[in-house]
Amino acid sequence: MAERKPKKQAKRASQRAKEPIERRFPPSRTHMRTATALVGFVGAFMLGAGVFGQWIREPAASFAPYLVAAGALMLVGSLVINDLGLSALRVGDAGVALEKRSELERIAWCDMQRIHAVKGSLVIEAQGATLRLPIRPNAVAIAWLLRETVRRIPDVLDVKAAVMDQLPKPREDDGELVPIRMLQIAGRRCKESEKLITFEADARLCPKCAQVYHKESVPQHCATCREGLAGRTWHT
Ligand SMILES: [Zn+2]
Numbered sequence: 001m002a003e004r005k006p007k008k009q010a011k012r013a014s015q016r017a018k019e020p021i022e023r024r025f026p027p028s029r030t031h032m033r034t035a036t037a038l039v040g041f042v043g044a045f046m047l048g049a050g051v052f053g054q055w056i057r058e059p060a061a062s063f064a065p066y067l068v069a070a071g072a073l074m075l076v077g078s079l080v081i082n083d084l085g086l087s088a089l090r091v092g093d094a095g096v097a098l099e100k101r102s103e104l105e106r107i108a109w110c111d112m113q114r115i116h117a118v119k120g121s122l123v124i125e126a127q128g129a130t131l132r133l134p135i136r137p138n139a140v141a142i143a144w145l146l147r148e149t150v151r152r153i154p155d156v157l158d159v160k161a162a163v164m165d166q167l168p169k170p171r172e173d174d175g176e177l178v179p180i181r182m183l184q185i186a187g188r189r190c191k192e193s194e195k196l197i198t199f200e201a202d203a204r205l206c207p208k209c210a211q212v213y214h215k216e217s218v219p220q221h222c223a224t225c226r227e228g229l230a231g232r233t234w235h236t
Helices: 002-018 034-056 064-084 136-152 161-165
Strands: 021-023 089-092 095-100 103-107 112-118 121-128 131-133 176-179 203-205 212-214
Touching: 021 136, 034 064, 089 136, 095 131, 103 131, 112 136, 131 136, 176 212
Parallel strands: none
Antiparallel strands: 021 089, 021 176, 089 095, 095 103, 112 121, 121 131, 203 212
């Protein structure tokens, strides 16, 4: 028994190191903005008054249809706006991903150019994409995102210490650990050879910044972050 246990642990640890993972953070629904909540509340009230005026009151009030329409619009609008800022976030080996219904909007670490805070949101600027994440409802996810940024691509971090200090300290039991599968890599070019990646299976990714290489052109060190790549790349 004394011999078997360390062997088992070592095997599990090595398997874990090879499998790309990310942390999934469901949004906190307790942070509905006051203004959005107020619009929704007024909308619901107007809708109720409109329904009463149109279908219950005798005779029907002439303005009731407008109340119904405006109330419904405000109510639906407030729910949509609230949902926009409340998508689950993922942070891990592949970068950051925002869950949008059945799809994931991903930005790889290697594509990020600047991360900064503007009016309560964290803004991630990348090649061809910008992600704006409200900080308060995503505080734990953003704390992890910034910790990973410091570890992986510190040069792009442009967030003031005052903002960082307000975030909770990342804990190992934060979020839910999920394996990274189905990465969209086909269509990208190998950073080393510029060869077009046509099959996901041909791609090899840097463990630190997720830079993409063709399996036949993996360099000794990552061209983006200088991480040693020999035997350390991953693929999905
Ligand atoms: Zn790299």
